[in-house]
Amino acid sequence: MFTFSAAGSVTPPMIIYPYKRLPAAVAKSVPGEWGIGTSDNGWMKSELFSEYISNILHPHLCKIGIQFPVILFVDGHKTHMTYELSTICTRLQIILVALYPNATRILQPADVSCFKPLKNAWKRAVLKWRRNNPFIGLTKVHFAPILKDALGSLHSSSICNGFEACGIYPWNDKSIDFSKCIGKKQTSGPATAVGTGNVMESCELTYDDFVSIVGPEKLNQIKRIIEYREKNDKSEDFQLLVKIFQKITKLEAAESWSSGIDDSHITVQCDDEDCESHQNNNPHCEARCAGGYEAPVPYFTEENIRGMEIVFGDSLLTQDQVEK
Numbered sequence: 001m002f003t004f005s006a007a008g009s010v011t012p013p014m015i016i017y018p019y020k021r022l023p024a025a026v027a028k029s030v031p032g033e034w035g036i037g038t039s040d041n042g043w044m045k046s047e048l049f050s051e052y053i054s055n056i057l058h059p060h061l062c063k064i065g066i067q068f069p070v071i072l073f074v075d076g077h078k079t080h081m082t083y084e085l086s087t088i089c090t091r092l093q094i095i096l097v098a099l100y101p102n103a104t105r106i107l108q109p110a111d112v113s114c115f116k117p118l119k120n121a122w123k124r125a126v127l128k129w130r131r132n133n134p135f136i137g138l139t140k141v142h143f144a145p146i147l148k149d150a151l152g153s154l155h156s157s158s159i160c161n162g163f164e165a166c167g168i169y170p171w172n173d174k175s176i177d178f179s180k181c182i183g184k185k186q187t188s189g190p191a192t193a194v195g196t197g198n199v200m201e202s203c204e205l206t207y208d209d210f211v212s213i214v215g216p217e218k219l220n221q222i223k224r225i226i227e228y229r230e231k232n233d234k235s236e237d238f239q240l241l242v243k244i245f246q247k248i249t250k251l252e253a254a255e256s257w258s259s260g261i262d263d264s265h266i267t268v269q270c271d272d273e274d275c276e277s278h279q280n281n282n283p284h285c286e287a288r289c290a291g292g293y294e295a296p297v298p299y300f301t302e303e304n305i306r307g308m309e310i311v312f313g314d315s316l317l318t319q320d321q322v323e324k
Helices: 024-029 046-063 083-091 109-132 140-152 156-165 207-214 216-228 236-258 319-323
Strands: 014-017 035-038 070-074 094-098 266-270 308-312
Touching (some): 014 140, 024 140, 035 046, 046 083, 109 156, 207 216
Parallel strands (some): 070 094
16 A cells, blocks of 8 residues: 655555465565555455554654645545544544545546556566566565565656646646546547458348358258247357347338238138147237238248138238248
8 A cells, every 4th residue: 555745755655465464574574664464355454544544654754754734635445434544533633535436547646647657667676576586486575675676766756747637736626637537539430340440331231141141050040949939048149140030031021011012901810729829829820810910921830820821902822822
């Protein structure tokens, strides 16, 4: 855990190790002025933050002659918002200010300008250590010394720029980059193929195009699923193909009816009392007889067609014509 000053300095940090009992070798590797904490998962806890304020931050500020009261900006995490911490800060003349939630990328100097160069400095320090110790594995014993080396390369100007960019010091609300709150700008115009830079023309997927893309084998599977309703044992991707197929066939069927056929004269009659589709109120069977035919003919199967008579106006279609 780090604390940065608007003057461009770094106060002694606190390292939290995932231990219940800290090994002696790890404790000895940490610089004397730094804080050491332990937790089950290596994360911050409210009691650890209170200890840091009382035993690390406040004594360091007194040592370097800082005049109190001081303002301490925190990110609003629940470990920073306890009654115990509030009492400690009041007693030590530390004014605790919680930044707005989900806004640290524009309001917290550490996130704006400090952590990125610090991460880069950490990578360089680790690389330097590995070059000097090619036959030794990096462990928690080496963590603190490498981190100290990385902190030494962090420029004070980066810290000061963070406070200025966040409008904290000097105080200026117009310095805040609010454009980060609205996300990336969306470019208007045709979509661009990812990784190619070529503009993709918008087009509609026709039934013939769908058949040519999917292929006859998958198309037959889709038809069997639609006809026999075997959808539960298919993958999610295949279900998507089924929905696309249904959408395309319904659109093309609607276009064919509107192109010259008066669908008000189309009815479906079923004389088979044992028809399973009839008993289950299949929308492609007699259940829709009263309101006229509403589904395209290709949805009828051989089992559904048996015992049916399809009438177009005054003309009776044979079973061969229906199957076609």
